[in-house]
Amino acid sequence: MQKYGGSSVADAEGVKRVAQRIVDAKRAGHDVVVVVSAMGDTTDELIDLAQQVSPMPPPRELDMLLTAGERISMALLAMAVGNLGHEARSFTGSQAGVITDSSHGKAKIIDVTPGRIQKALGEGAIAIVAGFQGVSQDTKDITTLGRGGSDTTAVALAAALRADCCEIYTDVDGVFTADPRIVPSAQRREHVSYEEMLEMAACGAKILHLRCVEYARRYDIPIHVRSSFSKLTGTWISNTPPTAPAAPTGESSTMEQAIIAGVAHDRSEAKITVVGVPDKIGEAARIFEALAGAGINLDMIVQNISAAATNLTDISFSLPRADGGTAMTALDRIKEEVGFASLLYDDQIGKVSLIGAGMRSHPGVTAKFFSALAAAGVNIQMISTSEIRISVVVDELQVDDAVRAAHAAFDLDSDQVEAVVYGGTGR
């Protein structure tokens, strides 16, 4: 199973280069199933186009439009493979048996019935599947899985076809300790656990779709993230490092595991502060019920202790920027009922997260992280932690500085620059 991202098939040259890699895998004796994304920035361009004809395109039609991007690349790729002397057949998500629920723009896969793919493989053909899309079980309408969803298509198909692993080809050589576009001295990780990768994806690392990692963990499908522009080994994502020898003594296998797997950042969130909330039982419940009712996924939540004089408190939380307007409207509606003073909205924020399973057993990680931010002149607005993660919200303009400072503080900088960004606009 192989998946190629948009930057790997950005133009005709890219399509031909990828076709050659596919044929090489076929010649090496593998049954090859390929999932492909839309070419380059096609999906963004289609969204722009939709917005030009309608400020609020109906979700059903928007999905129909966006899935066209992957159809273009799958057909071109099948042609290019054919030109190299191997039969390739392209399939839409629906034809490949990707069955979803009916929530347009963020559909969840509920079943995969890849009969046509198996038949194509049985007849010696290479199957090429359009990523990011499926068909709704109830409405039979075409759906999309959310931005970056082709990764999830690939892992879901790999699970349904019982593939040994899923190779995800992208424009960098694997998973790095930070975005190489911000930290050129970032290092490639050889192995990352599902758990760490889940946190990294949830914290804005764009390398893999979050649901793809959830799926891979559930079905225990090892993922190999690597570049389609080089032959280098990339990063393995699985439960156990593939090469780890059995530990002879009580000591952990080879070297001590790194404390920090990486530094992730996210500029897609906004922050809302509900000012002057009466400190009474049930007020927080009412606020978050209103947000849940509006279908909003919250990220960090902070409540201060109330000032003794006023018995009022402030509650701040972060949420996807795209949901900012909806959340403000929902809260405004309950202003009288809850009796809070006002609402503040700030979308000039960014989140920086330090992730690593090793931090569980190392005291002082938080102190070191916060000192590094202080030394870089970065003010912390919100904090949240899990067992293997510390996240802070900072001013959007200071995200790069914060990422670099944390990366350096935990000795993640490499001496050689090995992080090559081969393509893509980072859009």
Ligand code: ASP
């Ligand atoms: N083309 C879609 C997107 O840009 C899906 C993907 O690339 O995974 O979000």
Ligand code: MG
């Ligand atoms: Mg992607």
